[in-house]
Amino acid sequence: MTPVVWLASYPKSGNTWMRVLLANLLATGEGLLNINTLSRRYGIASSRALFEDYSQLDSALLTEDEVDRLRPAVYLAWATDLAARADEAKNGGSPRHSERVFVKCHDAYTRLEDGTPLLGGSGAARGAVVVVRDPRDIAISLANQRGSTVDQAIDLMLDPEAILGRSRRGQIHQLPQRLLDWSSHVSSWLDQCDIPIHIVRYEDLQADAGAVLAVTARFAGLDVTNQQASKAAEASTFQILRCQEDAHGFAEARPGSRFFRHGKAGTWRTGLTRAQAERIEFIHGATMARLGYPIAGEGLS
Amino acid sequence: MLFYSVAGLCVGSEVPLAGLAPLSEPVDAAAMIRLGDVPGHLPGAILVGPNWMISEAQLLIWIPGLARFMLTDGQDIRIRPVPGRPAEEALAFLPQMLGLLLQQRGRTVLRSSAVEVGGWAILFCGDSGAGKSTFATALAERQHRLLGDDFCVIDVTTEGALIVHGDAARPKLWADAIDAFDQWAETGDAVRCNIQKYHVGPPTSPADGLPLGGIYRLRDDRRLDRPVIEPLRGMDAVQTIRQSVYGPRFVDPSRGSAGILRSAVAIARTAQVFSLTRGSGFGWMEDGLRSVEESWDTSRARRDNH
Numbered sequence: 001m002t003p004v005v006w007l008a009s010y011p012k013s014g015n016t017w018m019r020v021l022l023a024n025l026l027a028t029g030e031g032l033l034n035i036n037t038l039s040r041r042y043g044i045a046s047s048r049a050l051f052e053d054y055s056q057l058d059s060a061l062l063t064e065d066e067v068d069r070l071r072p073a074v075y076l077a078w079a080t081d082l083a084a085r086a087d088e089a090k091n092g093g094s095p096r097h098s099e100r101v102f103v104k105c106h107d108a109y110t111r112l113e114d115g116t117p118l119l120g121g122s123g124a125a126r127g128a129v130v131v132v133r134d135p136r137d138i139a140i141s142l143a144n145q146r147g148s149t150v151d152q153a154i155d156l157m158l159d160p161e162a163i164l165g166r167s168r169r170g171q172i173h174q175l176p177q178r179l180l181d182w183s184s185h186v187s188s189w190l191d192q193c194d195i196p197i198h199i200v201r202y203e204d205l206q207a208d209a210g211a212v213l214a215v216t217a218r219f220a221g222l223d224v225t226n227q228q229a230s231k232a233a234e235a236s237t238f239q240i241l242r243c244q245e246d247a248h249g250f251a252e253a254r255p256g257s258r259f260f261r262h263g264k265a266g267t268w269r270t271g272l273t274r275a276q277a278e279r280i281e282f283i284h285g286a287t288m289a290r291l292g293y294p295i296a297g298e299g300l301s
Numbered sequence: 302m303l304f305y306s307v308a309g310l311c312v313g314s315e316v317p318l319a320g321l322a323p324l325s326e327p328v329d330a331a332a333m334i335r336l337g338d339v340p341g342h343l344p345g346a347i348l349v350g351p352n353w354m355i356s357e358a359q360l361l362i363w364i365p366g367l368a369r370f371m372l373t374d375g376q377d378i379r380i381r382p383v384p385g386r387p388a389e390e391a392l393a394f395l396p397q398m399l400g401l402l403l404q405q406r407g408r409t410v411l412r413s414s415a416v417e418v419g420g421w422a423i424l425f426c427g428d429s430g431a432g433k434s435t436f437a438t439a440l441a442e443r444q445h446r447l448l449g450d451d452f453c454v455i456d457v458t459t460e461g462a463l464i465v466h467g468d469a470a471r472p473k474l475w476a477d478a479i480d481a482f483d484q485w486a487e488t489g490d491a492v493r494c495n496i497q498k499y500h501v502g503p504p505t506s507p508a509d510g511l512p513l514g515g516i517y518r519l520r521d522d523r524r525l526d527r528p529v530i531e532p533l534r535g536m537d538a539v540q541t542i543r544q545s546v547y548g549p550r551f552v553d554p555s556r557g558s559a560g561i562l563r564s565a566v567a568i569a570r571t572a573q574v575f576s577l578t579r580g581s582g583f584g585w586m587e588d589g590l591r592s593v594e595e596s597w598d599t600s601r602a603r604r605d606n607h
Contacts, residue, residue, distance in 0.1 A: 049428050055352050056401075056548050057364065060429060060475075061393050061493055069365040073351030169497050170477035171430040249524035255581055 002079035002126055003086045005220045006045065006105045006119065006195075009131035010157075010185045011164065012141035014202035015104055016252065016259070018131050020241065021205075021213045022102050025224060025232035032235050035244045036251050042078070045105040045119060046165060046174040054078055064166070064176050068118060071175075075120035100220050102129075106164055107177045109188040118178075121194040129216055130189045133202035134293045135182050135284050136268035136277055144261060145254060150276060157182040158283055183287035190290075201291065203265040209233035238263030304328050306507040307399050308454040308466040310406075316380070316388065318395055319492065320450070320471040322504035332376050332402060334395065336388060339369040339381035350550060360401060360551055367391055370398050375406030393493040396470055400452040400547045409455045409564045410547035413516070415448035415467045416440045418597055421514025422465035424453055425577075426545035431519040432579065434472040438501060439482065439590055447472065447505045452547050455513060455568060463571050464510035471500045481583040515573045516542065517593065525580040528589040530596050538574035539565045 007022075009015040016038070024033050042050040051067065052059055054074040059067060082101055090099075105128075110118050119125065135157060143153035156162055162179040165172055179185055189197060198219035205212050214229035241260040245253070253259035268277060281288065281295045288295055304324045305312045313330030317323070343354035343361040353362040360372040368391035371379045378398050382388045404410045413424040414437035423445075425433045434450055441447045449467025456464045471489065476497040479488055489500035518533070518541045533541055542565035546552065552561055575596060579585040 048430065052429055053550075054350060056350065056362070056550055057352070057394070058397055058429060060498055061397075061496065062364070063495065066364055066367060070352055077351045167477075169480075170475040173428070173430060251523055253523065255523050 002083050002124060003099060003101045004075075004079055004082060004125040005100055005102050006125050006128040007102050007131065008105045008107075008109070008128045008189050008197075010133075010138065010179065010182055011106055012138050012145055013133040014131045014200070014205060015106075017202075017205065017236070017238075017241075017263075018129065018200065018216075019102065019104060020236045021209060021232055022217070024235045025213060025217060025222075025229060026100075027232075032240060032244075034248075035241060036248060039251060043104055044174065045075070045103055045107055046177045048171075048173050048175055050074065050078060051175055059175065060171055067175055069112060071118055072112070072116050072120045072124070075124035079120065079124045100222060102220070106179065108180045108185045109192045109194075110178050110180075117192070117194055125195055127196040127198065127220065128189060129200055129219065130186075130197050131200045131202065132186055132291050134265065134268065135288065136272055136280050137202075137265060138182070139276065139280060140267055140271040141261070144257060145259075147254060147257065150272065154276060154279060157280070160184060181283075183284045186287050186291070199291075206263070206265050209236065302327070304330060306469065308403060308408075308410075308449070308452070308468050309456075309507075309510065310399075310403060312399065314395075316392055316395075318399075319392060319490065320396060320473065320500050320504075321469060322506065332378070334378045334398075335380070337379045337381065339371045339379050341369065348550070353551075355551055360405060362398075362401075364391075364394070368394070370394070372398060372402050372405055375402055378402055390493055396451045396468065399468070401551055403452075403454055404548050404551055409457075409568075410452050411455060411516075411542070411545045412451070412547045413453050413545060414450050414472065415453045415465060416445040417448055417508070417511055418445055418514060420511065422448055422453070422467070422511040423514050423593075423597070424465065424516045425519055426516060426541070427519035431521065433519060434474055435478045435583075435586070436517075436519065436589065436593075438472045438474060439586055440593075441472075441502065442482075443590065443594075446508070447502070448508055448511070449505075455564075456510065457567060461571070463513040463568060465513050466510050467505075467508065469505045469507040471502055471504055473498050474501050478583065481586075513568070513572045515575065515597070516545070516568070517575045517577045518545065519577050519579065521581060522578050523581045525578060525585070528577060528579040528585045528592055530592050531576050531578075533574045533576055535569075538569040541574055541576070542568050 007015055007018055019038055027033055048059055051074055054077050055070050139150055139153045143150045158181050160181045164177040164179050165174040166176040200212055200216055210230035210233035213233055214226050217224045245260050250259045285295050303314050304327055305318055305321050311328045311330050312332045314334035315336055343356055343359055345356045346354035348355045358374050363369040367383055367386055369381045380391055382391045400410050413426040414433040415422050415424045416437050425436050427433050450470040450472045451468050454466045473492050492498045543561055546561050579589055
């Protein structure tokens with residue numbers, strides 16, 4: 001069986017923090033994980049390198065539809081390779097980090113016209129950890145990441161056609177990813193029946209990262225103790241991540257901006273206007289309620 | 302029938318090869334490109350990928366909804382556009398198919414652009430989007446002759462020297478790169494309908510082989526304000542070359558990864574290999590060009606001393 005577990009989330013929902021926690025949990029050496037070693041060549045589902053290495057095609061010459069038609073087969077081929085390698089590692093007694101491959105994913109869970117899951121379905125991944133966050137907090141964080149206004153970030157979160165990583169006049173390292181609007185993105189993962197999911201709320205991570213990490217790791221089939229998870233959480237605090245970013249920068253941050261900012265839940269209470277919060281609640285209220293996020297704007301500034 | 306010289310290989314083609322200048326006279330072609338029937342399956346395939354199959358003598362590769370390509374014995378490329386789709390769209394992939402055909406002939410092909418500097422071939426490798434074409438084009442603006450854009454073939458002579466043959470293709474640049482360098486006014490056709498990547502500059506003349514002077518592996522790091530060049534030695538150099546091999550999954554299965562490793566070791570023993578890490582955007586370009594030229598001066602002095 002494939003060792004791939006998708007770490008699926010809408011952008012700015014805590015995916016990177018989850019990756020740091022898991023990386024610290026799986027680290028075999030001593031000391032703190034360097035955040036700039038987090039990015040791997042195939043570390044995100046939309047990796048252009050992954051697509052090109054397996055399809056052996058120059059993706060710059062392909063249309064978005066042509067890329068999408070090939071993506072499921074690419075993930076299935078990669079999963080087959082990883083499964084074979086994991087079996088070899090198991091037989092050779094390699095350390096446990098070869099047991100699971102956690103892969104970041106910002107794509108919504110969509111299907112091609114013929115019904116094929118874009119991400120390859122159950123043959124490509126054994127499950128997904130779906131990281132979610134209060135969309136009102138996402139709006140503030142997203143605006144910072146994109147260098148946009150909060151209203152523009154909210155517009156993006158309301159756009160059912162939203163695509164991440166599309167660049168028509170140049171090329172970036174990632175393939176275009178269909179985001180949909182925030183509610184549809186979350187629902188696409190929660191409602192699919194191809195692979196098992198485990199939902200992680202950003203706010204719960206903040207409350208007790210060690211406990212959430214332990215449960216998440218067990219969902220992925222890793223045999224970890226509460227003590228190991230707590231130790232990994234202690235090595236992954238926002239303060240540590242901020243210090244590392246201050247000292248060495250973070251390769252995934254937009255140039256000139258900070259990636260690890262406040263790391264707090266509820267910043268929307270002071271960071272959004274009443275109108276902005278109500279706009280998000282009006283559109284996304286049903287999904288927020290589904291995830292346990294209170295609406296009705298209590299505590300607004 | 303049109304005739305081309307691609308990395309030292311004479312090719313006859315029923316269709317025009319975008320970005321390449323046809324030869325003025327017919328030649329004895331060692332390989333042919335034709336439109337024709339291509340099966341949807343390759344009997345006797347020994348390796349199967351997401352959109353390709355490979356046997357001892359053939360490679361079948363397909364792009365869903367666009368075209369199928371069959372490469373046979375390093376001598377024949379056949380293209381079958383999907384019915385209803387214009388053949389021109391499939392032709393955009395021919396330069397890549399030529400690189401794979403050369404690979405099928407047992408040649409060592411690197412995914413790289415290349416320029417001539419003082420009689421030496423300097424190669425720029427890297428992932429898609431790393432800046433290979435942009436960098437080579439900028440160097441061409443500084444009077445260094447362009448040798449290739451998509452790939453280079455490296456041959457080992459009986460004396461052990463490494464000789465580079467570029468593909469002689471015109472560089473292909475994205476619209477944002479063209480905007481960043483207003484001197485590139487001579488923008489040609491788009492590589493494909495609705496894709497804002499264009500051929501730039503005049504057609505390049507096929508050149509005789511040149512000795513390999515150096516290989517730069519381009520990569521980016523958003524944190525950097527200025528580009529950083531570092532020499533790579535030993536296994537780092539070998540690994541860099543291995544990662545730059547064209548169509549690595551299609552390398553003669555009988556040679557496999559061991560064959561790639563042998564080629565990489567042979568190249569790394571002779572050539573100087575560098576990593577060139579740059580920031581994002583194009584602000585790094587001027588510093589990058591200067592740093593690369595300075596590194597050549599150092600390399601040349603070292604070679605002269607030897």
